[in-house]
Amino acid sequence: xxxxxxxxxxxxxxxxxYAALVxxxxxxxxxxxxETGHSFLFTVGKNLALAGFTMVALQFVLSxxxxxxxxxxxxxxxxDFHKAMAVVATLFIVSHPLLMxxxxxxxxLIYDLDVGWDxxxxxxxxxxxxxxVIGSTFRAALGVDYELWKRGHNAAAIAILVLAxxxxxxxxxxxxxxxxxxxxxxxxxxxxxxxxxxSVVRPWLLRREPWTVRAVDRETHDTWTxxxxxxxxxxxxxxxxxxxxxxxxxxxxxxxxxxxHWTISSSPTESRIRASTIKExxxxxxxxxxxxxxxxxxxxxxxxxFSHRFHPDEGDLVFVAGGIGITPMMSMLxxxxxxxxxxxxxxxxxNIAERDIVFREELSEMESGAAPDLEVTHxxxxxxxxxxxxxxxxxxxxxxxxxxxxxxxxxxYVCGPPPMMDAVLAWLRDRDVPARxxxxxxxxx
Amino acid sequence: MTAGAxxxxxxxxxxxxxxxxxxxxxxxxxxxxxxxxxxxAGHDHAAVVSLPMAPSGSxxxxxSVPRGCGLPATCT
Numbered sequence: 159x160x161x162x163x164x165x166x167x168x169x170x171x172x173x174x175x176y177a178a179l180v181x182x183x184x185x186x187x188x189x190x191x192x193e194t195g196h197s198f199l200f201t202v203g204k205n206l207a208l209a210g211f212t213m214v215a216l217q218f219v220l221s222x223x224x225x226x227x228x229x230x231x232x233x234x235x236x237x238d239f240h241k242a243m244a245v246v247a248t249l250f251i252v253s254h255p256l257l258m259x260x261x262x263x264x265x266x267l268i269y270d271l272d273v274g275w276d277x278x279x280x281x282x283x284x285x286x287x288x289x290x291v292i293g294s295t296f297r298a299a300l301g302v303d304y305e306l307w308k309r310g311h312n313a314a315a316i317a318i319l320v321l322a323x324x325x326x327x328x329x330x331x332x333x334x335x336x337x338x339x340x341x342x343x344x345x346x347x348x349x350x351x352x353x354x355x356x357s358v359v360r361p362w363l364l365r366r367e368p369w370t371v372r373a374v375d376r377e378t379h380d381t382w383t384x385x386x387x388x389x390x391x392x393x394x395x396x397x398x399x400x401x402x403x404x405x406x407x408x409x410x411x412x413x414x415x416x417x418x419h420w421t422i423s424s425s426p427t428e429s430r431i432r433a434s435t436i437k438e439x440x441x442x443x444x445x446x447x448x449x450x451x452x453x454x455x456x457x458x459x460x461x462x463x464f465s466h467r468f469h470p471d472e473g474d475l476v477f478v479a480g481g482i483g484i485t486p487m488m489s490m491l492x493x494x495x496x497x498x499x500x501x502x503x504x505x506x507x508x509n510i511a512e513r514d515i516v517f518r519e520e521l522s523e524m525e526s527g528a529a530p531d532l533e534v535t536h537x538x539x540x541x542x543x544x545x546x547x548x549x550x551x552x553x554x555x556x557x558x559x560x561x562x563x564x565x566x567x568x569x570x571y572v573c574g575p576p577p578m579m580d581a582v583l584a585w586l587r588d589r590d591v592p593a594r595x596x597x598x599x600x601x602x603x
Numbered sequence: 604m605t606a607g608a609x610x611x612x613x614x615x616x617x618x619x620x621x622x623x624x625x626x627x628x629x630x631x632x633x634x635x636x637x638x639x640x641x642x643x644a645g646h647d648h649a650a651v652v653s654l655p656m657a658p659s660g661s662x663x664x665x666x667s668v669p670r671g672c673g674l675p676a677t678c679t
Contacts, residue, residue, distance in 0.1 A: 173614055176618070177617075177618050177621060180618060180621075180622055181621060181622060181625045184622065184625040184626050184629050185625055185629060187629055187633070188625070188628060188629025188630075188632045188633060189629075189632075191633055196634070197634065198630050198631065198634045198635060199630075201629075201630035201633050201634050202626050202627055202630040204630075205625070205626035205627075205629050205630055206622075206623075206626045208626075209622040209625070209626060231607065232607065235607045235608070235611055238608070238611055239611055239614070239615065242611070242615040243615070243618075246615065246618070246619050246622075250622070463607070583605070593605055593606040593608075593609050594606045596605045596606070597605060598605050598608075
């Protein structure tokens with residue numbers, strides 16, 4: 159069995175485990191319980207709440223960045239699943255009182271103020287989860303600061319879990335079943351334990367062994383490469399080229415201390431250094447140039463599946479990169495160079511202006527080297543007078559010219575600004591390129 | 604669309620449908636497909652104590668009903 163087959167089987171088992179955990183309480187009450195004394199619709203509403211609460215508890219596991227969870231899928235897919243299941247859980251939980259009210263005609267459940275405290279807790283949890291999902295979906299559009307949202311998101315998640323737990327244990331009519339009682343306790347412990355580990359224990363462990371910034375090099379006018387090394391006597395984590403890691407810089411000097419994820423732009427062939435190339439693109443990254451050698455950083459990883467190393471059956475490749483989206487490609491190219499991998503690589507690299515091109519000289523050197531067999535096309539939106547590369551943005555015409563010759567046999571790796579990625583992925587899909595030959599990495603988690 | 608994104612959509616839809624089906628099927632078993640009454644199933648009828656239903660779905664501040672009395676046969 160190959161590594162890929164093993165990963166697929168492991169991923170399938172994790173999905174089955176998730177489904178089994180969600181279905182277990184619903185199936186259990188269906189099998190064990192007899193009549194409920196309520197209508198069919200009322201009972202469906204209760205059952206949906208059982209599945210919905212289980213999903214809410216499992217959200218904590220999905221968002222905890224466990225490597226054993228993300229390994230077969232990639233962290234971006236796990237987060238996408240987390241977001242999708244949040245919507246499904248919300249649908250189930252909103253349906254819960256509605257179906258109960260419709261089924262037994264107890265509309266007071268929705269509007270009556272004179273109800274038990276446990277019903278009120280359920281109502282508060284319902285409002286919180288609705289606000290939670292809407293806030294998360296429209297955070298960027300509403301212009302809410304990410305760090306502020308993250309703190310609110312964590313606090314609201316705990317509140318929803320605890321309120322829904324107390325509500326269900328007190329108002330729920332099926333909790334005389336020992337299985338369900340213990341299942342609920344297990345879900346609560348799992349969720350709170352996971353939160354405690356990822357928010358308290360893991361940061362504490364990381365703080366005990368901080369990495370050290372060894373170098374900070376300017377790549378362009380707004381992009382820096384920060385090289386990090388683990389403490390003496392400790393080996394850095396193994397990784398594949400194209401993967402990313404989480405870093406918390408602890409620089410002092412009143413500089414912000416936030417957790418962010420960045421691609422590891424160095425090659426795995428580096429023995430002790432793990433470097434990230436970071437563009438000034440937000441409040442935090444605007445300070446990245448103020449990082450100094452000797453500063454501390456908490457580093458953990460690797461994460462992600464955006465690497466040719468996860469697809470050993472692929473031969474020649476096409477890389478389409480936009481702006482700082484070049485970093486995972488650069489890690490893969492450096493790895494190919496260092497290991498003598500002579501496969502043919504077509505790199506289409508788009509930027510706004512010449513001064514934005516990251517790794518320009520190194521790419522040029524690689525082009526003239528033997529491994530990999532690299533062909534680079536630079537494309538600029540705002541070229542200077544006399545620019546000899548491509549001009550404009552990746553559109554139908556330029557993709558036809560640059561990418562079509564490789565449609566039949568090569569795999570495509572795409573990373574860059576969302577509009578560019580959407581355009582390229584849609585173009586590939588419209589030309590029936592099999593999904594297994596398309597790999598994309600979005601930096602937003 | 605990448606293979607991962609396509610698989611993700613399929614998995615989400617499958618879990619959504621499976622949970623919905625399970626919720627509906629379980630409700631059907633519990634309401635439309637009642638099991639035999641305790642005496643028919645050989646239970647000691649004398650042991651069954653008639654108590655109100657558990658506060659399942661009860662709206663108002665629940666009367667003092669012992670926990671776990673949703674199933675009459677267990678309320679002994």
